[in-house]
Amino acid sequence: MYRLDFKTSELMLVDWVNSLDIESCSLVNSLSDLRSGDIPLEILSYLKSTPIAPTHSPPSSSTKNRILSNWTTFIAELPDTTPQSVIPKPQDIIEVIPK
Numbered sequence: 001m002y003r004l005d006f007k008t009s010e011l012m013l014v015d016w017v018n019s020l021d022i023e024s025c026s027l028v029n030s031l032s033d034l035r036s037g038d039i040p041l042e043i044l045s046y047l048k049s050t051p052i053a054p055t056h057s058p059p060s061s062s063t064k065n066r067i068l069s070n071w072t073t074f075i076a077e078l079p080d081t082t083p084q085s086v087i088p089k090p091q092d093i094i095e096v097i098p099k
Contacts, residue, residue: 010031014028017034017043020043020046021046022042022043022046024038025043031097032098032099034097035097036054036063036066036067037071037073037093038070040070040071040074041073041077044074044077044078048077048079050077052073052077054070054073064094067094068090071093071094074090075088
């Protein structure tokens with residue numbers, strides 16, 4: 001099986017995100033732009049045709065808590081047909097996305 005290198009895979013994913021008819025997606029330049037979870041939630045909402053709001057934490061809460069909350073919401077909104085074995089924990093997601 002042929003595997004693409006990380007940079008090529010990133011460019012292909014960013015190109016796909018840019019192609020979506022979502023205003024914020026046209027601003028994505030790299031995977032790090034997806035780290036907060038806001039844009040992935042917008043993409044999932046678009047694909048499901050269901051509004052899914054990102055977390056709007058109070059100013060006193062930490063950015064990490066908001067990010068984790070967004071990814072927790074993202075995972076909770078995945079279709080029931082998604083195998084549990086392929087669903088990562090929110091902490092694992094933000095650890096692999098470049099800063």
